[in-house]
Each structure stands twice: as structure tokens, then as C-alpha cells.
Amino acid sequence: MPDGSRRTPERVASTRLDSYVDRYAARTKGMTASEIRALFAVASRPEVVSLAGGMPNISGLPLDVVGGAISDLVATNGPVAMQYGSGQGDPVLREQICEVMRLEGIEAHPDDVVVTVGSQQAVDLVTRVFCDPGDVVLCEAPSYVGALGVFRAYECDVVHVEMDADGLVPDALRQAIQTVRASGRTIKFLYTIPNFHNPAGVTLSAERRAEVLEICREADVLVLEDNPYGLLGFSGEPMRAMRADEPDGVIYLGSFSKTFAPGFRVGWALAPHAVREKLVLAQESATLCPPAFSQMAISAYLRAHDWQGQIKQFREMYRERRDAMIEALDDMMPAAARWNVPQGGFYVWVTLPPGLDAKAMLPRAVTARVAYVPGTAFFSDGFGSQSMRLSFCYPTPGRIREGVRRLVGVIEEELELRQTFGAGGLPGSTALARGYEGPHTDLS
């Protein structure tokens, strides 16, 4: 509305819910509170088994080592750690980040790394640098809810691309690029999580990596490779990063949140040089600089501890939890449900028997003291209602089994109700008419 209409306003703060409602930026329309947020407040009660969250289990971290490293940091270098730092991030940490990335075949220079406030901020800054309202971002179907939130906040159009058990489907990618461009819209990048996908749990195969890179090279589409879980595979060596084979066409995002701890909020972007310069300017505008203390604390931890051995321990612990979840699903889930067996990371993607709606079922699940994230959260377009994300990262194996038991109880009740009252009679459920529901493997 034109500003002139407010020239002689009355103060209405006391009579309206939000007196600012007509002044917010257009982008705030995309910034809405999740409808399931209220439920999760309930779900955080101790009696509820939460298979919803993505919190890493950091109880295995050696607090004495961490505490010692940080004490030393304050004593020997406190005035630097507590001062403003570089907008690009601590140079020593950026060297260490290059060592971490070398485990995935990446040869990078510290000068091309920008430290961010978690890799979430890296998604934000990349989008800030590239995307005008209406620009298209290609994302897997489903995709990470936090990235979708960023794309919405920058008023991007998300176009989902199909996945299967080997990750993003190359033909679907080709088709999506063609369709979007035929409609006259501009693709700014492909956002992809190649390893142990959140929420789908699948991993992009080596062959597919080459093919996806080739498609994007030919179509001149930038790739945003988001890789928080790459070092958390349950067997063998880490997969080679896409960035390792395509330094000019890939922006790579990494994080210490899952391999060390999220509370320091340290992630990074590795970007082609010109883009890196823009990201530093964006970072300076957003925060002046990422926290020096956090960065130097992580740097000290990496020096003081066998961090690779620690990651091995994390992998063992998560593998055990993955096994507990898959075993429980195998034992208890009704035959018509399907899920995949992730080879790393935190998540299993479950598709319910036909006719069930994971979002509609959530209140009943929470009442039965188990929580999950409905699949619709991971789509920008309402798809995913038949699916849910189950995370095995945080609860113990025993709690996971108990959580699945409760969940199966709710599902079976829903199926009984459905049998009794028919497809139309189940309160809150919607008939499944959406087609594609995300990736599956038949290993279950």
C-alpha cells in the first residue's frame, strides 16, 4: 500500500494483533512458522520418543579435551579469540577445513573458503548472492527443510527433481532444466545433498555424480553441494565430493555440526574465487564476521584431539542406531509400508501404507508419545503427505525401538479405522492422489 495513506494515522497497536502487518517486506510471506511447530513443543517432553529431530548425539565428545583446549585458548590467545576477526574467517581454521575436505578428494586453497555461522548461513549467503525473486532453484524431491526455508525467504521458486535409491535421477534433472527454461524462467542453481540425504537417506552413486555434473556443465547450471554428513558413512571410505571433479561449477558447503558439535555454529562454503569474494561481502554485511571464539575453539579441538578417530566413534554409534531402527521397522511395520536403508547419516524415509496421511496422523502419534517429521515439510509444493522422516541420530537404540513400536501402534490403528470407515471416513486423512512420494529402496 502506498505510504501516503498513513500520513495521518491513528495508533492502532492496542486494537490489532500486529500493527506492523502491512509494513513487512514481501519476502516475509515466505517466512511462516511451521504448522507443526506447536506439536514439536509437546514432542520435546521427555516421555515422548522423538524420531523428529536432527540433533547429533554429541555425548561421546571428550569434555575434558574440549574444555582443556578452550581453557588453553583463553589463556594463551584470549584477546584475539575474543576480538573481531576476519569476515572470511580465521586463516588457520580455513587451512584445517581444507584438510577435512581432502578426505573427500577436494584439493582447495584456504583463500577460497568462507567460514559461516553453520552451513545454514552458507545456504543463506549463496542464495543472497545469486537469487532474485522468481529465480528457480532446483532441489531434490524431497529436500532439506532448512534450505527450502531459505529459498522461500528469498522468494525463489523451488522446482523439485525426482530421486530414487541412487539419488537424483539424471533424466529427471535434464527434463526439469528443459521445462523450466522453456517456461522462460531462470535457474540459479541445483541444490543437492549427495551423501546420506536429509531427509531421504539415499546417496548419489558415483556414476550419477559424473552424470549430474556433466548435465549441469552442459546446461551451465551451478551446483550447490551441501555435505554435512559426508564423513558419517557406515562402511568404506568417504565418497568423492562432486566439487573434487568440478572446481569451477560447484559451490561446496561443509559443517562441523555433525562431525564435532553444532553449538559453535561453524560451517563453511568453498566457492570459485569470484563467488567467494561476493560471499565475504555478504558475510560482512550479515554479521561483520563469524564468531572468532567459535572458530578458534574448533581449531584448538582439531589440534588437540584425534578428530578422525572421534568421527569413527560417531559412525559406529550412528550405525548401531541405524541398525536398531531398521530392525524395528523390519520386525513391526505393516507390510505395505516401505523405507530405505541409509548407508550413513541420520535419516530413514518411510512411506506409509496407501491411504494414510503422515501429517494428519502426527497429533495422534504425539498423543501416543512418538514424534516424526511429516514428509510434506520437505516439499515446497504439498507433496509428501504419505511419507515421514524418522531420525535415528539422537535417541538410544532402546528408545528407537520403543519409538517405532509406538509409531506402528498408531499406524495400525489408522489402518483399522480406515478399514472400518473406508477411505473417506478417517478424520483428517486425505486420499493419496499426489503420485510421487520420494525415494525408496527395496532393501527393507
Next chain:
Amino acid sequence: MPDGSRRTPERVASTRLDSYVDRYAARTKGMTASEIRALFAVASRPEVVSLAGGMPNISGLPLDVVGGAISDLVATNGPVAMQYGSGQGDPVLREQICEVMRLEGIEAHPDDVVVTVGSQQAVDLVTRVFCDPGDVVLCEAPSYVGALGVFRAYECDVVHVEMDADGLVPDALRQAIQTVRASGRTIKFLYTIPNFHNPAGVTLSAERRAEVLEICREADVLVLEDNPYGLLGFSGEPMRAMRADEPDGVIYLGSFSKTFAPGFRVGWALAPHAVREKLVLAQESATLCPPAFSQMAISAYLRAHDWQGQIKQFREMYRERRDAMIEALDDMMPAAARWNVPQGGFYVWVTLPPGLDAKAMLPRAVTARVAYVPGTAFFSDGFGSQSMRLSFCYPTPGRIREGVRRLVGVIEEELELRQTFGAGGLPGSTALARGYEGPHTDLS
């Protein structure tokens, strides 16, 4: 450019400086590296006296207390401090923030506080929530360079409003609101730094605060009160915050960067409830959550230490440095230069003798081993060329005096050259034809 034109591109990365140049978002046009950035790399050498930076001098902090508090935190509460936290910020710290704000007369509820990654991020999030491209933000003339950078990055139009020795001039504010609205543009807020202004050094008088609030209330203009220096006054009690008298119409920004340490990057916004909700959503999109470790470290410091006594020590230390700078200016500066005597904070705003150009002079000053920030950095419109910001926060009194001595040497050389060659003959200088150059007091 339309995306279609890139359907069969050749890879040009190797032949062009930035192969992404035609893909960036429109907002990146406002995100440019400062032309004086390269000079500041030189200015950071130890032989240069930098009167340019805004780094607080935190050498007085008790490292043993800080180190002890953080060690205890890791030992007793490490798994929480290193975990993801709330997007709004740690509830205990938000209570302590309310105690801090009470020193300036603010009665606030912790639920209306959002913790941010430094108050820089608070400026970013507020702008994100309110400003569409082309919206007007009213700012003092001059204003904080970091805020101007944010407003540019969100493609806002900055309209500067005159200040004098008592801060923002109410009549000028009235006039600016009228002029902007008459031109059909929308004002989103007034951005103001009422205490010990950066860069101007002046403080908005109590009478003016009431008047500015009254003007904004009548015109329905939101006030963004940025207050990093409010507790760093050199005498008497802290001034009453504008927010204390206008809870509904003011968003207040605070920071621990100057009263404790900037390396943790912890600031905050106190906002009307509906706005606060939007800010939390924006924070979650930007970073998921601010660093839990930083917040709990500050919270532990506030509990473990006489933080108000520490601030008193900081005030004494900065007052001594202010005195050293003012004394040096009084002793050495040519008669035609003018400056104000700040009653707190970090900065003195100096206006050079007529005909001198602070930006053009900067390379010569750096050669003479002294650095400052040219006044143009603090205007969005090219004004300020005759002025400079001198900061007294970081160098010792002896170094401040030496810095001013070097600066005066450069100024006198410029004046001699000008006398010898005339106004047109000084290399790099421009004739002063810009009118208003910022606030002055005649106390010098």
C-alpha cells in the same frame, strides 16, 4: 538476461575474470568492496597508528575469570552448550539481557528479545523483515557504515537526516519524512544511534529524544534504536533509552561487543511482540540458531564477574584515551579544523580545513603511518569528503598522540601544497562543494 540465451553456452571460466558476473542477484550491485579496503590492509601493519578501526580494547578483561567460567561451562553443561539451541536465543541469557537493558530504563520481557550474531545481524534481520527494494530508511548524516552496507544490500534508499551537536535535528527529520512521502516513497524506519554516535560522536539530548519519538509516533514511523555504546558514557548515569518510553514504536538493538567482547558475536534485538516473531523466523532461516556456546559463555561471564565494575573500568580507560585525543587535537590541529568532544563511546568526528579532501588524503596519511576512515564512508550519497572519523578506542594514549601528530603533519603539508598550487592543483583533492559535512560542537 533471460536464461534461454545460455542454453548452449561455452564454458568461459578460464577466459573471463568472473564467469558468474551475469548471474548474481540484483542486490549484489549494492554489495561492493570498499575502495579503501586495500589501504586498510596496509594500515594494519604495526608501524601504522590506526585511528581507523572500531575494535574495543579488551585487554582489561580478566582472562582467568573468563577462562574459568568457560571451563566450568564445558564441564557442567558442555553437551547443552555444544548442541543446537533455540532460534530465539538462550532463555537464561535473554533474562540477563533484560537486566542489562534495565540500566537504561527499559522494562522488557525476555520473550521479546531475539539474540543475534552481533547487533550487525540484528540490523540485517530487521531490514530483511521490513524492507523491499526501493523502500526508504532514514539515517543520520553521517551514519554507521555497517548499517549503510545492510541497507544497500537490501536495495533500500537511504535518506540522510541532519545532525548537530545534540544529535538528530527534529526539524530536519520532520522535513525528511514530508519530502520522502511527497515523492511517493515508503519509509520503513528511522535508523538512529542516539548515544555516542558512530561516527559522529554526538549524543541525542533528552529533550530531542522525546521530540523525535513524538515526530515518529505522529508520522507512524518505526524507530530502530541502535545502542552499542550506551553504557560507555564518561560521566553520570546512562541516558534513558528511547525504547524505555515507546515500547510499541521502537526496535532496540544491543550488543555485548563493546561492554564485554566482540569475538563471541552476541547482540540482540528487543522488538514489539509481532515483530519479534518475524525476527525469530528470519533468524532460523539465516542460521537455524545463534551459537549456543557463545551465549552460554557470556551468560557464565555475567554470573561469574562484576560485569558492571568491568564496564566502569572500560569507561575510565576510554575516557583517558578520549582525553588524549582531544588534547592532541587541541595542541596540534590547524585552526580551521573542527571536531567535537564525545561524552562516551569510541569516536571523534573531525572536519578538515576548507578545501581538503579526507579520502584523497588517505594514501598520503598511510604513507605517513597513520590511518583514519574518510567521512564519505558514512554517507550513502558521496557527502563527507571534508571529514574523517578518528577512533580512540584501541591505541594507547601515547600512540593516539603520535597518530594525531602524524596526521597533522599530513594535513599541514596538504595545506601548504594548496597554498602553493591553489585549490585546483592539489593532486587527488576535490573542491568542497557539498555543503553539509556532519555535526560539530564548538568545544574544541
